[in-house]
Amino acid sequence: MSNQIEITHSFAGVDFPQLERSLRHPRTLVSSLLSLLTGFVTVVACVPLFSVLFMLIYRGGKRLSLSLFTQTPPSAFESGGGFGNAIVGTLTMVGIAALISVPFGVLAAVFLAEFGPKSKTASAVRFCAKLLTGFPSILAGVFAYAAVVLMTGSYSAPAGGVALSILMLPIVMLTAEESIKMVPHKMKEAAIGMGATQTQVVWRVTLPSAMPGMLTGVMLAVARASGETAPLLFTALNSNYWIMQDGNLALMEPTASLAVLIFNFSGVPFESQIELAWAAALVLVLIVLAVNIGGQVLSRKRVTR
Amino acid sequence: MAITLEGDVPIDSVASPPSRLDIAGDRTFRGLTYVFSWMTIFLVLYIVYEIAGKAFPAIQEYGFGFVTGTTWDANRGEFGVFPEIWGTLYSSILALMLGGFFGVSIAIFLTQDFLPPKLEVVFKNIVELLAAIPSVVYGLWGIYVVIPALRPTANWVHEHLGWIPFFETSLSGPGMLPAAMVLSIMILPTISAVSRDALCSVPHRLKEAAFGLGATRWEAILGVILPTSATGIFGALVLGFGRALGETMALAMLVGNSNQVSLSLFSPANTLAALLANNFPEAGKLEEGVLMYAALILMAITLLVNLVGTAIMNRAQRRLSGGER
């Protein structure tokens, strides 16, 4: 190694080795330059986030008002309007997706973590869940289109929900498995030692203890699903109307969502719609951040307990 | 049938064997978890089956020529996705170069004690927040911030260095460079988080050994820590690449949806995912089947890349847990 050679050299040249830090020393100089570079890169990487947040507040904040939440989108030459229907649509579809993916994911996670952690089934399931983690969201949309839209014959909120649930499922399942595994073995042992059946152990000890972690996973999945656009493009499509019309729930009709509204209004030449897109983006980011932060708080609770 | 253990237990004991209900509940619940586990496997198979099945007629009709064809004309029934495959790979590779450099640098900066722990956490959270922003918002930001900001520089570069193939066109609006830049921001959190894990899992004693030999901080990082975590970081890059291949919205909004194969960073292009996003909602019966074929190709590419990434990650874990194989 080069440093050994250097040390002997300095012994030969001077009476005592040089111990002071000096930038003239090439090794120190390179080291400092690299440190500066990575530090600079890290700071630069933060710029987009602040730029996005600034733009959201600057352009979206201008347009923020209560009517946004109570009105439907304007047509091309109108001004005003809002996207209340899109918020309701997003919530409905994320809700449907959660109703599908949470029980599904948690039940499978219980099997993965408790009943058959080392079985062949479990490794196959984990493998599939990991594949779904990297599954492009647009393909979830293509699948839901083929499986739901073509079958029911219409674009609808449930079709969007199914597409979103495919994206939520692996997040819910894998985080639930992790948090179930985190429950100390000695607690489960205590319940088993008292003659609890495996199911009683799971329901009375494991799941309550793993709850904060599982909720964090669900929140992460909900946050991800709320922001997804691609799976909704041709499953829920879009709509300018409320999902509740004249007291009837138009569930099997095309449904609006914040994300698709942003996409549709982003490329139009009409200022009022562009403004609305920015305001919708602000609201969407606020929703996503709120859910994310909620999840973080829950996970912190688990650590401090 | 079953032997009971009752008999002469003390009278005040409340201990009783599990009731029939408990046992039935236990069996049902365990069965249920098993069924749902299998449903995950069936779901994946069903997804492949649905998409492949719907694509089948188009595969029969267009065959392999679909992959190499360069025109997309629904009216004449001529379809080819070579430009989209090219655009998908080109944009993802560009994004990977940018995002990979940033992601790994950040991972190093945030794991090797450059900053006090509190600041490390702050930066870590900021980078994680990048992942929380929905892609459609990045698309919007790209249209109204990135493209206008890039245009003067890009056009200056085109004027002065236009003889280089990468700069042979001017940036008139949407194009490869802004799309790839936004894409790199979107994959950066993945790469940085997975690389961080890889760097953190390098045993502390290795670093101490390097310092003990008189290495500077960067000699230790470049000579010991990076080589040790190389497999994990490589896995992070592959996973980031997989994410870039499948990302839709930012590209659909920024890449320009133009069917051409060009090396130029400033020319518009198209990707498979963007093609699906833009054409699916208005597709007729014929085009729908063809789009399913395109979806199948996208699925094949991303599955392959993700499989490779997962395999590498598993290997990295095995390496660090001792069994060098």
Add this chain to the structure above:
Amino acid sequence: MIMTNTLDSSIVAEPNTNGKNVVIDCKIRNLYYGKFRAVRDSHIPVEEGQVTAFIGPSGCGKSTALRCLNRMNDLVRGFRFDGHVHFRGKDIYHRNVDPVAVRRYIGMVFQQPNPFAMSIYNNVAFGLRLNRVKDDIPERVESALRGAALWDEVKDKLKNSGLSLSGGQQQRLCIARAIATEPTVLLMDEPCSALDPIATRRIEELMTELKEKYTIAVVTHNLQQAQRVADKTAFMYVDTSDGGRTGYLVEYEDTGQLFEDPKEEYTKQYIRGEFS
């Protein structure tokens, strides 16, 4: 290894039961974890109303033997058992027996205090609810806590988390939890190893009180503890002759007898502290 100690040769392993009522008769011929033979040739009876201590150097299989008594070993992958455990004359390893039911009658206290992450009250009531007891739950909780000598310390904070207690209190909470359903036998796997001397003292006193109502089997690495609390003592040792580390029973006796006048050379050496 010179001395082989099979059940049939009946050198020492033939238990001296003095005609007392044997609640659990445990006869281990071979006990495997996968390919590893953990225990062989041990016959340990647990007598009613007595404290039976399992002593021996670490790795001698005393905990493994104890965990056979309520089939806790079933949870370990690759566990195989050759022998029998008769609980009130019924073989709990019979294929028709549900291990879950066994554990309702043979409770267990573990090495590490392991209260659930719930309130003190719910910790104790856990077993009652498991057994679908509907009546008198508060009274039963109180009496279990009194039985575990914990009532006075916690009666004002029953709603606090069980994890908020000190180590010794947690262990007594675990004992209260185990006795709330009035099991027949209480197994204790080194219940004091994680506790300080004062807490240990309290648990030992508790064992002496509890044996009025329950039969107790306790694993301990502390010889003085065995002497203080146990009526019967089983000494186990490790056999390394076949290249493995297989535990077996060397001697089972009245505690006084075993400590004052052991029959076996190994027992003598062990209680003199010549190896551990």
